Every structure is written in C-alpha cells, then in structure tokens.
Amino acid sequence: MAEKASRRAGDRGGDPLEALVGRVREAGGRMTAHRREVLAALAERHHWSAEALTEAIQARVPDIAASTVYRNLEELERLGLVVHSHLGHGPATYQLASGAHGHLVCEACGADFEADESLFAGLAAEAERRHGFEIRPYHFAVLGYCAACRAEAPGR
Amino acid sequence: MAEKASRRAGDRGGDPLEALVGRVREAGGRMTAHRREVLAALAERHHWSAEALTEAIQARVPDIAASTVYRNLEELERLGLVVHSHLGHGPATYQLASGAHGHLVCEACGADFEADESLFAGLAAEAERRHGFEIRPYHFAVLGYCAACRAEAPGR
DNA sequence: GTGCTTGCAAACGTTTTGCAGACTC
C-alpha cells in the first residue's frame, strides 16, 4: 500500500505531473514537496474526497498535515488546476480540472457513472435560451436511480 | 416576520396542511404539535435550510429543540412528504415533496432560478437512453453562471 | 530576505446521537 513512495506518480501518457508543476509556477504559485504530492495523487485517480486524499498522501509522507492538503486544494482550485464536485450527500470530491466531467449518481446504491459532456448539451442549450444561464455540468452530480436499482424496486 | 402564528399556513388551494396531516397518519406517523409546526412552516415557503426552519419555528414555539426539527425532517422525508435539495455549497434545503422542482444556481452571486421540469426533459431522456438512469432533477442544483454575472465577467 | 507554505491544535458550523421523560394513539 506504500508502493515506491515519492516517485513520479501518474504514469499514463507523458508526464502530466510536470506539466502541472509548470502551470503552478506560471500562475505564481510555489512548488513545495507537499504540493507536488497533492498533484501527484490527484493525477493518479479521479474523485478524491479531501479526507481520502489526505490519507493516501500520508501513507507516503506521514508528516503532512490535513490542513496542508485542504489549503493546497483551495489554492490549486484558485489557480484553475483543480475543480471539485458534489457527488451526493458525502463530502466534496476533487479532481484535476483537465479531467472534469459530469456525473450520474444513484441515490439508492451510490453507483457513480461518469457522464459525457454531450449528455448535458440539451440542458445547456435550454438553460442558455430560457434564462441566459451557463451551466457547469461537472460541478454537481445528477442524482437519481441507476438501471440496477430501478429493476430491484420498480415502483419507487 | 411572525405573521399570525399557528394559523392555517400556505393558503393556496384548499388546506394543504390538513392534507399533509392526514398523510402522516395514513403512513403510520403520529401527529404532535411540533410536527404540525414543521409542516406548517414548510407549507409557507420553499427552500428552508434546516437551521432557518428551526429559527422560524422557534419564533412561535420557543421550546422546540433543533434536534426535533432535524428528526422531523428526516421522518417526513422517509414518509415521502418532504424532499431536500442541494443548492450549492451551503446546507441542504427542504421543501414539501409536492412543490419539488429543479434549480439553476449562480456560482458567482448565488442567485437561484426555479427550473421548470421541462428544462430537464432532454437530459432525462438521454440519461435513460444511454445509461438506463432515471434522474431526479429536484434533488440537485445545476450550478453555473447567471446572465447578469456573465455580463460582468464575460471571459470567465 | 521576503513572504508563501507548513504543522499543530483549537475552533467552527451543521448535523447526529444517547438518554430519560412526555406524549399520541
């Protein structure tokens, strides 16, 4: 569960981590070892809750404080590198802005379907037309019932 | 701000409060004075946060405990009379199930547009077709930017 | 050297819980 600690994390397709580091510097942010760990963890998977992210990083870097993770997420979000989503009743989840996408979350079983942006095209157009409103579909989950749960409790 | 306390609240179309009381009893719930106050307040307006609802009821019935309001909301939701929505980053808001509707909430200024169900018709159809997913559009707010805020900060 | 970043610990605001007593049915 500790892997090879503090190596280049997130190995898929080039090295997105270094690109992120560059963007932090461009935006005037400093690059500390702990901030790098936060970025590395975010590059590894989607949908980290702040708490899970903290635990995952502490497995590699035991002396990182939870408040540091929270402050980094806040700062990275201000810099535009990170966005958060609300996937239902639990805490917010964080992801790299480059991987932002919408969600369908089942209220019964908690299943989480990543939604293609095109799913929201109609809603986006209607909201714009009727209200002049520009939606950001990745910032919220669309709650409802998944196919499996609907089959189990058809008359909900 | 205190109106005429403990009168029939929510006067549109008959007496919805008594209908609600009846539904609680049908569902096996008991009707206490405090539960009636919760229902009456919910019938008066939409989008109560639990805290605001508690304060409003305490203005009439000073000895009602906050935990009683929370437990009533939970119970009424289980009975299907009440639903809650997440309108952004703040606490959840509660409303009578009969008045449930979707929302567009501006991330910049917090403005809240009540959304006609038809706004979600396209999304509902697509989610159903692609994922077999049945959305519940009133349970979440669609976040984004309203027309006024877009005009102020066009290049967001 | 400047000032952003950090750990620690405490505070925060909202919601949940345990319990004994009060109430509805």
Place this chain on the structure above:
DNA sequence: GAGTCTGCAAAACGTTTGCAAGCAC
C-alpha cells in the same frame, strides 16, 4: 399501556483558522 416523540447535552463530522517556524524563490 405500548411505542413514538421530545429536550437536553454531548459527540461527531468535515473543514477552517491562528500562530510561529520553515522553506521557495
């Protein structure tokens, strides 16, 4: 009378803050 509902107080939960020391630039 049986079982639900209640107030009170304390705990839980996830997150934020103040401070002094540490580090990037």
